[in-house]
Amino acid sequence: MENRKKVIICGGTGFIGSHTSVELLSQGYQVVIADNLSNSERDILDRIETLSGHVPIFEEVDLTDEQACDRFFERHSNTSAVIHFAAFKAVGESVNKPLMYYKNNLQSTVNILRNMDRLSIPNFIFSSSATVYGDCEELPITEKSPILPASSPYGKTKQINESIIEDTFKAENNLAAAISLRYFNPIGGHLSGELGEVPIGPPNNLMPYITQTAIGVREQLSVFGNDYPTPDGTCIRDYIHVVDLAKAHLVALERLINKKNKSFYEIFNLGTGNGFSVMDVIKSFEKMAGQKLNYTFAPRRAGDQAATYADVTKAKNELGWVAELSIDEMTSSAWKWEQNYRRNLS
Ligand code: UDP
Numbered sequence: 001m002e003n004r005k006k007v008i009i010c011g012g013t014g015f016i017g018s019h020t021s022v023e024l025l026s027q028g029y030q031v032v033i034a035d036n037l038s039n040s041e042r043d044i045l046d047r048i049e050t051l052s053g054h055v056p057i058f059e060e061v062d063l064t065d066e067q068a069c070d071r072f073f074e075r076h077s078n079t080s081a082v083i084h085f086a087a088f089k090a091v092g093e094s095v096n097k098p099l100m101y102y103k104n105n106l107q108s109t110v111n112i113l114r115n116m117d118r119l120s121i122p123n124f125i126f127s128s129s130a131t132v133y134g135d136c137e138e139l140p141i142t143e144k145s146p147i148l149p150a151s152s153p154y155g156k157t158k159q160i161n162e163s164i165i166e167d168t169f170k171a172e173n174n175l176a177a178a179i180s181l182r183y184f185n186p187i188g189g190h191l192s193g194e195l196g197e198v199p200i201g202p203p204n205n206l207m208p209y210i211t212q213t214a215i216g217v218r219e220q221l222s223v224f225g226n227d228y229p230t231p232d233g234t235c236i237r238d239y240i241h242v243v244d245l246a247k248a249h250l251v252a253l254e255r256l257i258n259k260k261n262k263s264f265y266e267i268f269n270l271g272t273g274n275g276f277s278v279m280d281v282i283k284s285f286e287k288m289a290g291q292k293l294n295y296t297f298a299p300r301r302a303g304d305q306a307a308t309y310a311d312v313t314k315a316k317n318e319l320g321w322v323a324e325l326s327i328d329e330m331t332s333s334a335w336k337w338e339q340n341y342r343r344n345l346s
Contacts, residue, residue, distance in 0.1 A: 196337025
């Protein structure tokens with residue numbers, strides 16, 4: 001009776017993984033989530049079920065544990081594809097704990113790919129990042145922009161993972177094709193307010209810092225630098241709504257399953273193609289939340305680039321995907337989630 005295609009989502013209870021799980025389940029895929037819950041809560045599974053109307057299969061598994069990973073894949077060998085989000089992602093922490101990052105973010109990929117080959121699971125989608133472009137000054141950033149040295153061990157794990165994937169799919173084996181999706185700055189949450197980002201400890205990223213300040217968990221947002229060579233002096237980024245991003249995974253998955261890919265390994269930038277400054281994000285937030293944000297200008301943060309934004313032509317032409325949600329929808333959905341999440345905590 002079960003003829004829905006099965007997809008394994010590694011790291012499926014995390015920020016982007018959970019939104020992608022909702023999209024896939026809503027489209028009729030059977031979703032198996034593998035996650036060690038190191039940076040997420042088990043109750044995200046209930047939220048995924050409520051929003052999609054379907055129950056994901058969940059297995060708490062550490063994918064860096066070779067034997068545990070083998071056993072997990074053996075239980076789910078009849079799978080069409082694997083989407084791999086499971087990784088540590090705090091840039092600053094990776095500078096202080098490089099080995100923890102290399103072990104976690106690389107070992108899991110090696111274990112997953114080895115099992116996919118062994119069990120003939122053909123398709124793979126990797127959660128990559130614009131951080132692989134390093135300090136790229138050429139704007140907008142295209143998929144052909146140079147891969148410059150990454151400024152953190154976190155960024156290096158994304159670069160090395162991409163090489164591992166390309167080399168593996170190039171070799172003769174039981175694998176078919178892979179796609180790396182290079183995200184720019186994912187923010188926002190499910191439009192219902194029922195799913196979003198849950199940073200553990202003080203957030204490093206702008207959007208959760210804004211919403212936590214607005215709700216009173218943090219006293220003040222520091223805007224890192226207002227003397228950059230940008231129109232208002234604050235850094236420019238290509239913010240992309242997490243729901244748009246999740247939908248891009250669905251499109252990439254169908255491209256692989258339907259064998260529409262043009263080579264064994266493809267790369268796509270995922271952004272809106274538009275740059276917004278830190279002040280633009282704050283102004284959008286204030287407008288959508290209907291309240292002023294307590295912020296102050298602070299010195300530049302080490303390692304920040306003045307501006308980055310994507311050329312998204314390739315995703316548009318090849319995947320037929322474009323981001324649809326606006327900066328106001330990003331800030332309002334992030335705020336809706338923050339309020340909802342705190343309400344449930346109290
Ligand atoms: N930022 C900020 N205050 C914060 C966190 C971030 O001013 O508390 C700025 C940061 O300097 C950058 C932008 O917000 O210009 C986006 O930073 P984030 O860490 O969210 O993403 P990144 O682009 O560094 O991956």
